[in-house]
Amino acid sequence: MLKLAAMFRFNEGDQEAVYAVQRERMVAEQIERRGVTDPEVLAAMRTVPRHRFVPEEERQEAYFDGPLSIGSGQTISQPYVVASMTEALGLTHRSKALEIGTGSGYQTAVLAEIVDRVFSVEIRADLYERATQLLSELGYRNIRTMLGNGYSGWPQEAPFDGIIVTAAAPYIPPALLDQLAVGGRMIIPVQEEAPPRQELLLLEKTDAGITRRVMYEVRFVPLIDGQ
Numbered sequence: 473m474l475k476l477a478a479m480f481r482f483n484e485g486d487q488e489a490v491y492a493v494q495r496e497r498m499v500a501e502q503i504e505r506r507g508v509t510d511p512e513v514l515a516a517m518r519t520v521p522r523h524r525f526v527p528e529e530e531r532q533e534a535y536f537d538g539p540l541s542i543g544s545g546q547t548i549s550q551p552y553v554v555a556s557m558t559e560a561l562g563l564t565h566r567s568k569a570l571e572i573g574t575g576s577g578y579q580t581a582v583l584a585e586i587v588d589r590v591f592s593v594e595i596r597a598d599l600y601e602r603a604t605q606l607l608s609e610l611g612y613r614n615i616r617t618m619l620g621n622g623y624s625g626w627p628q629e630a631p632f633d634g635i636i637v638t639a640a641a642p643y644i645p646p647a648l649l650d651q652l653a654v655g656g657r658m659i660i661p662v663q664e665e666a667p668p669r670q671e672l673l674l675l676e677k678t679d680a681g682i683t684r685r686v687m688y689e690v691r692f693v694p695l696i697d698g699q
C-alpha cells in the first residue's frame with residue numbers, strides 16, 4: 473500500500489514534465505498545424521513556460537487553444553496568436569523590439585527568446601510589477617519593462633525593428649509609427665467602428681512610406697487612455 477501511494481505521489485518535477493508534454497503538443501497541434509514555420513518562433517514557443525504566466529488556479533488550462541484570464545480584467549493571448557504575431561514581425565537575434573501591453577509578460581518572454589533586446593510598456597501597476605518580477609525570476613536579462621502609457625511608445629530607445637501592440641487601439645498611435653525603423657514592422661489590432669470588429673494589421677515602414685496588410689480578425693482587450 474505504502475509503495476503504491478509513493479508511486480502515485482506527484483512531485484514538482486513530474487508536474488513540470490507534464491507541462492513540457494503539453495507544450496510540445498500545443499506547438500504541434502495549434503501552431504505548426506495552422507501554418508507557423510519560423511524555426512525561431514517555434515523554438516521560443518517550445519521553451520517559454522506558459523503556465524508560469526497564468527494565475528495558479530488557471531495552470532491546468534495554460535496550454536489550451538485559447539486566451540486565458542490573468543486577473544484585473546486582462547487576458548494572455550491564445551498561443552497561436554502569440555506565435556503568428558511574432559512570426560509576422562520577421563525579427564532576428566539582432567533585432568530590437570517594443571511591446572505595448574506587457575500583461576502577464578508571456579509575449580515579452582517569447583520575443584526575448586528570439587531578439588537581442590525587448591522593451592515592454594504596461595499601464596497597470598499591478599501587472600507591471602508582477603510581470604517584471606516573473607521575467608527576472610525566469611532569468612531574462614534582455615528585457616526592460618516600463619510603467620507608462622503605450623500610446624507614447626519608448627522614445628529614448630527608438631528606433632525599433634519590430635513593434636507589437638497587444639491591446640486593441642481605435643487608431644494607429646502616431647508615436648509608434650515614428651519609432652519604427654525603416655524596414656521595420658508593426659503589428660497592431662485596430663478597432664473598427666462599423667461593423668464593430670477588430671482587425672490585426674501588419675504595417676511595414678519602407679523608404680517610400682507605410683505598407684499595410686490585414687492579417688485576420690481578432691478580439692483583444694482595448695488599449696486604455698488614448699488621446
Ligand code: SAH
Binds near residue numbers: 546547574576593595
Ligand atoms: N502581451 C500580454 C497580453 C496583455 S493584454 C501577454 O502576453 O500577457 C493587454 C495589456 O495591455 C494589459 O495588460 C493592459 O493593462 C495593457 N494596456 C492597456 N492599455 C495600455 C496602454 N495605453 N499602455 C500600455 N499598456 C496598456
